[in-house]
Amino acid sequence: MQRKWSIPGVTMVSVAVLTAGLSLADEDEGPLHKLMEKVNAKSTAIKKAVRTPVAYKKAQAKDEIVKNGEELLKLAKEARELSKEGVKKAKEVKDPEKKWFELMDALIAQTEKFVAVAGNSETKQKDASSAFRVVSQRCTDCHNIFRIEEEDKF
Numbered sequence: 001m002q003r004k005w006s007i008p009g010v011t012m013v014s015v016a017v018l019t020a021g022l023s024l025a026d027e028d029e030g031p032l033h034k035l036m037e038k039v040n041a042k043s044t045a046i047k048k049a050v051r052t053p054v055a056y057k058k059a060q061a062k063d064e065i066v067k068n069g070e071e072l073l074k075l076a077k078e079a080r081e082l083s084k085e086g087v088k089k090a091k092e093v094k095d096p097e098k099k100w101f102e103l104m105d106a107l108i109a110q111t112e113k114f115v116a117v118a119g120n121s122e123t124k125q126k127d128a129s130s131a132f133r134v135v136s137q138r139c140t141d142c143h144n145i146f147r148i149e150e151e152d153k154f
Ligand code: HEC
Pocket: 028, 029, 030, 032, 033, 036, 037, 039, 040, 043, 086, 089, 100, 103, 104, 107, 135, 136, 138, 139, 140, 142, 143, 146, 148, 154
């Protein structure tokens, strides 16, 4: 984001409040965290779209699944570059950065596969759902190693 604070209406007070809010959020929410939230939103949208034949048909008609899949792919590639931040979460991992890239590449490869599967009009909901289950497994693979507490809906 490249917002410039040149807007005349912005007073010192609101800038101060904003800055305080930002530094609070920064304590445990770095760029990776924010990116993961976006990753999660796309992943949740896809999960819903592949869950039932009816949902699948509807989402496919709007070309939603491939679009979300491609966005997920883009986000995963961005997250891959945040290895420096990611490895801070690693515990007892040998060569954590290498492991990070390995796990991200596995996620990226499977997401690419999923996009191809969903992009094929012959694909049945059941098969799209299975392909995405493997994507979700790649998420868990990394969270396990980098010791992220799995909350609920991965
Ligand atoms: C290569 C490692 C890796 C992969 C792959 C990965 N994540 Fe994460 N994820 C992390 C790390 C590290 C964090 C902790 C970031 C933080 O909170 O600073 C995290 C945090 C999260 C969070 C918690 C954010 C929050 O709101 O508390 C969610 C949700 C999440 N990931 C979803 C996903 C989903 C969905 C996928 C797969 C589509 C995925 N992740 C794939 C490493 C990974």
